[in-house]
Amino acid sequence: MDTKKELKILFWMIVVYAAVFFMPLGNERFMTAVDATLDLAKWYAQEHVMLCLLPTFFIAGVIAVFVSQGSVLKYFGANAKKWLSYTAAAVSGSILAVCSCTILPLFTSIYKRGAGLGTAIAFLYSGPAISILSIILTARILGVEMGVARTVGAIGFSVVIALLWHLFSVRKRKPNKRNR
Known part of the structure; x- marks a missing residue:
């Protein structure tokens, strides 16, 4: 028997018991916070998961199954022209993504495809910078010119970030002349 592990389990059992024992259930402010938390969790499960995450996992699965590795390598691979590859990735990121959490499965899918x-x-x-929803919202609130400017700026900025990433990663991989 590992005494340290058993004492740790006992400690957490006491902490949970004390938290439940001293919970201020009669306090209106506490109950309002609990209600708000449960309402937000319900909204997240109904709206965000059903309308954003599930379709994104479906799209990522479709990419993994139906998009050939050859086509991914042709446009997004190491031998593709960098400016074309990064621009195509930035534009497709804006079309496919709805929010920052839905871009991760898609990112993983194209990265694993090559x-x-x-x-x-x-x-x-x-994806999150210039999703279709953010473009529409920007255009509605700030005007069409700002919506277009945001889109062009975000695509340009994501291409610049990718080029800098490529520049620094290639530079890092090259052996130093002093180390030869």
């Missing part, structure tokens, strides 16, 4: 890390990073950055 896309270069710089290309996948351009895709990863551009």
